[in-house]
Amino acid sequence: MSDRTAGRVRVAAPWVRTRLRSAPAAAAALALLVAVTAFLAAALPLAVDRYGDAGLRRSVETAGPGRTTIQLYASQDEAFMPLEEWQERLRPDAVRAPYAELLALPGRSLPLDSGQSSYGVRTTRRLAAPDPYLSRPDGIAPQFHLVAPGGLADHARLREGRLPKAPDDVTAATTAVEAAVTAQTARKLNIEAGSVLHLPGQERSPLTVRVTGVVEPRAPHEAYWSTTPVLRGPNLLTVPGDPQRSVFWAGALLLPPNAAPALLGAGGVPERYWTLVPEMSALHGHDLPRLTSAVASLEAGPLLQRARAAASPAVNAETSLDEVLAEHTELRSVIGPLVAVAAFGTGTVAAVVLLMAGGLAADRRRAELTLLRARGASLPGLAGRLLAETAVVAVPAAALGLAAARLAVDGGRAAYAVAAAGAVALLACVALPLRAVAAHRAVRVHAARDDLAAARPSRRRTVAELTLLTLAAGAVVALRTRGTPDGEGASGDGLVSLAPVLVGVIAALVLVRLYPLPLRGLARPAGRLRGVVGPLSLARAGRARGSAVLPLLALLTALTTAAFGGSVLTGVADARDRAAVLSVGADARIDGLQPLPSGLADRARRAPGVRDVTAVSVTHEGRPADGGPTVPVAGVDPAGYAALSRRTDIGAFDPDGLKASGAGVLPALASPEVADRHGGRPFPVRLDDGSRFTVRIVAVRERTPALAGLDFLVVDRSGLPAGPARPTALLVTGDRPDAGALREAAGGTAQVRLRTEQFARYADSPLQSGAERVYTVAVAAGAGYAVLALLLTLLRTAPERAALLARLRTMGLTRAQGRRLLVLESLPQALLAAAGGTVTAWAAIRLLSPGIDLTTVAVSTSSSPAGRAALRTDPVSLLVPALTVGALTVGIAAAQAWWTGRRGSVRELRAGDAR
Incomplete structure (x- = not known):
């Protein structure tokens, strides 16, 4: 070979540039996927740091200098x-x-x-x-x-x-x-x-x-x-x-x-x-442990000794300050694992999607890589070239996503963001080489069929699946045994964050093993059907690739995370709303230190959004004559107050049993503590103004709208003396009563409280609101990755489906039959993912509910007027994601059939168009 010829060989176009130029659309899609994933991965720790910092500063500011100095x-x-x-x-x-x-x-x-x-x-x-x-x-x-x-x-x-x-x-x-x-x-x-x-x-x-x-x-x-x-x-x-x-x-x-x-x-x-x-x-x-240690050292430790020396x-x-930090640590320790559940679930789905993208690229280039291996390409050399061409796209895209995250989220530790974006870039770089090495480790020209219904997994795969299944099941059992009803144990364990992923792994492995059984059972009966679409679609479903664990794991984890997140957010909102209702007693409340003006009830009733107004007279220090503790007493109109109790679901009762009979003894509704002290015997009660009356407890309720607390008595207002019978509070119900109109009606003589304002006050903590926003974004991102995983799954078989439809159209298959064929072919896997996702989400929620208390997340404190807020399954959060997967699968299949039917090659090949 001459020097001139050798020179030409040396300056030939390099591998990476050639591959990028030959498939620019694939490179651009990979860059976009990596950039978005890196942005989300880098933004998560920054956002967590940001709302953690804001929450700590709000806690210190709220406590005031008197406590924190x-x-x-x-x-x-x-x-x-x-x-x-x-x-x-x-x-x-x-x-x-x-x-x-x-x-x-x-x-x-x-x-x-x-x-x-x-x-x-x-x-x-x-x-x-x-x-x-x-x-x-x-x-x-x-x-x-x-x-x-x-x-x-x-x-x-x-x-x-x-x-x-x-x-x-x-x-x-x-x-x-x-x-x-x-x-x-x-x-x-x-x-x-x-x-x-x-x-x-x-x-x-x-x-x-x-x-x-x-x-x-x-x-x-x-x-x-x-x-x-x-x-x-x-x-x-x-x-x-x-x-x-x-x-x-x-x-x-x-x-x-x-x-x-x-x-x-x-x-x-x-x-x-x-x-x-x-x-x-x-x-x-993130400096809470160091802050707590420094404060303790100043109070009674080495720093105090140095202060004494100085x-x-x-x-x-x-x-x-140590108490303030402890209170904030408790709130953070409850919120942190809940956010980590969404982060781990979404991160798992994103990782699976990146692996699927690498697998799709490897499948698309199967013939090329097989030819290279047949011509003598080594596995290390092939993997190195694929790694280089992927890194050229993924690394700059990850850097761009990192920069966007830093611009979008101020503050936070940059090291964690860099590590998260680097992990995304690394996974994106190695996905294609690893998949190619696994598929082409042996030199061969033709690959064996990998039908899902007919495939028999190797012993190596069986051992690997059993090992993973055993580890996941053991971790879930450990989590279940550690969780306690009060939230101790499970709430601080890292297994809580991994629970949806672990349950998804178990479900994916089990479902992939069980899925071929009904296909094999239906294959023979379907062959006797008269139509061609049903048997053909079932046969096509059985010809699906056997390596369906990753797509199914992505869908199951995404559905579980979405359902779990929806249940958490719904549970927090319900607990917050219930606490607000119990705190106010109605949709709005007007309280006065003195008896309210006589016309205030009519003015309040005319305010926009008001449906009804219930007047009550409240005396906070009723003294039983037997010398027991003072008891708050509420005088009410039994009929109107009973209707209010039913609407608010706070201690509903029969109004007829509370009406004054005129016999000198007033029937009373009491709390369990008061009922235990006084029983069913009549006893006199003296009020602040010296007036007296006798009551007999006829009904017991845990709560009542007019009074909040463990002790209360509720009696018919018409049986009270004239002074104590004058209303001191108005309980307002309606569809979002107008706060401004109510305050204008009160005229500054009374305090006006609204349930909506109390609801907003419960959500005022930056730690809560920030965690909820991160949770919502994580769940939404997980849903987006689930859709992307579904698209990648369908894209792997899209060329084969297009070719199949083209051939069948030449044999007389109509467009409508083509649409039905693709839809029916995709339904088994869609139903598998939807049903499996619903069951997996339900199992994850049932698994975690004993160890998760949403009270602190809902109201910023460990105690709530509504009691403990437990995690419960939300039917909407369970069903909507599953139905969405089914609808998307059917829609994508129908769209592919429609698009394939419009291609010119199909029109040229078809033998006829029977409509």
């Missing part, structure tokens, strides 16, 4: 120190010195907000100010905390006067200092710039405090002011042990830091404090 304080070590050393420790430099080190203690484990964290000196006891001009609600002198905070000028605006000052030589003997107060404190306690307060001293003359300025907090609800709310404004407190429940004001006087030593001369027992505020924007849900040996810590 970590307060370090030191006072006991100085109690027996010389007065001079005690004074030096209270000076600004001594208090500020350990502050920076304390802020840095938790490090990245617990990010702290230096802008809201603070330090200073405060008294631990309130000091009464006897000055007569101060506000005294019940004639009791107000009491004050003396606080010398650092950074007051940075967190407050001056509204009046000037900020307080103090010389550097203030000592415990100082008897006069300056202070500032907040605008709320000044307004409510009648203080202004220039006011002078006198606070009792400790073994010395009173401490004179001159108010030099009134300040307005820049961010009154932030931690600097809200950790100790008395800094922001005064509180009304009740005198302890006072039978008259007299109240007094408790406020704070803000001293300059240099004045802190003067607190030693007052009787307030001063202490140094440092407040450490978590940085909201730096809190992440500030004082007697530093103590106080916070409720």
Whole structure:
């Protein structure tokens, strides 16, 4: 061979470029599939991180700075120190010195907000100010905390006067200092710039405090002011042990830091404090274990020891942040496994679809790969070339999907998204080479038939299937035995997430083995039928490929995930709606602290969407004369209230048994607890206004619309004295009553609550709403992949079906017969998938229901007015996906028959067109 000829050989078009140019449509379809799958796979961990972060931050914000701020304080070590050393420790430099080190203690484990964290000196006891001009609600002198905070000028605006000052030589003997107060404190306690307060001293003359300025907090609800709310404004407190429940004001006087030593001369027992505020924007849900550990360490662990070494040996810590984190962890631990069920199910279906796409490509190129093997191509060389041509398409597509996911979902850990997209790319790259290697490991020209009805699986396949079946069944049994009715055990186990996949594996293996049996049984009787379409379609169904485990597994898993997800979402919505109904008592409720105006019921009845209005009178403290616990009492109209109870399905009863008879004893409807205490004997009840009446319990119900709680009595309102009989609440029923119209009718004299608003309030947590959105998207994506799996299954046989119809049309088969043939041929497998999917979904729901409690997902707490919300099968979620599979199969087969009938080659080949 000449050099010139050799050069031509070396510059021949490479394999990858040639294959991509020869089948651009297949490459584009693979790129689209990989890009969409990579986008969904990468977006899932990002979305989970996003709603987890939002949920944690909402939990911390809702708890408030009073519970989430970590307060370090030191006072006991100085109690027996010389007065001079005690004074030096209270000076600004001594208090500020350990502050920076304390802020840095938790490090990245617990990010702290230096802008809201603070330090200073405060008294631990309130000091009464006897000055007569101060506000005294019940004639009791107000009491004050003396606080010398650092950074007051940075967190407050001056509204009046000037900020307080103090010389550097203030000592415990100082008897006069300056202070500032907040605008709320000044307004409510009648203080202004220039006011002078006198606070009792400790073994010395009173401490004179001159108010030099009134300040307005820049961010009154932030931690600097809200950790100790008395800094922001005064509180009304009740005198302890006072039978008259007299109240007094408790406020704070803000001293300059240099004045802190003067607190030693007052009787307030001063202490140094440092407040450490978590940085909201730096809190992440996936860091919960590290956050919990850091808080525990600060409360009683190594970090507290380091804080004592930095500030004082007697530093103590106080916070409720650990309780807030525990509550959030409980909510997350319940929601997480439910979301993982949809993620694992959808991920399995997506993986199967990618494998099916590789199998379809291998089948399409069967002749080409067989020829290459016959000409001496090695398996490693063939697999390497197929891997290269697939990677050229799949890797950029996966990168594009990853980039789209990062743009669509802000935040989250990028490493998990990259790993998910990389797994999709890897699976897409190896699907075709592995399928080709498996199909062409032996060099042959003709492949044996692989009919589903006639095939006899090899021993190797039987052993593999039995092994997989045993593992899946063992995992399901382990899951079933671990699950408990209260949700402990199963809810935190990874088997919960895999349950639909495991059940789908079992069902797919069993159904593929059982499916040929009815086909073989029907083959002989069908041969005696007169028509040609029935026997031919049955024979064609039996000629289907025997390797149907993957498509069936995809369909079963998708149907199971869709049905399970639909049941979860329906169960959550039902539990939430039921809790809202029980909380409100009707579709809407109007409550007043005092008896409602006489015309309010008529105005409410005229509001849009209102069907009926039921008036009730509620007294929350009915006192039985036998000395038992107080019982809420509701006076109702028996007929209207009974109708309301039936409509809301809350404690329905017979109204005739509750009507007052005029005999002096009122029939009563009671809760089980009240009925157990009083039995069926008459007993008198005294109300708040002193009126009395006698009741006898005639019916017992767990709940009633007018009153929520374990104890209640319901009586005929006409039998009550005139005062207690006046309505205090209106229970409104109707089709979405207009909230604005009801509030306008109430005119500000009563509180209006709607069931729809309560429903929305239950779903307000970002952790709940985010999980529900992820769940919905995952179920929808799983359904889409199921449809794609169905299409790929039909595409594998589409060329063969088209050729069959073309040949049969030349023998006189009509278009209508062709459509029936393809539809009847595809029905057995469609019915197998639909029926199997329904049974598999039902089995998965029955398997998981004892270990899943939807209460926390529905109402954000572990307890609900409606009780435990268990997972139940939803008929719509079970049947709709299965029917959809059947309808799609029939529709695709009919469309293929119609399209094949329109092709010109068929028109040229057909012998006639009998219609």
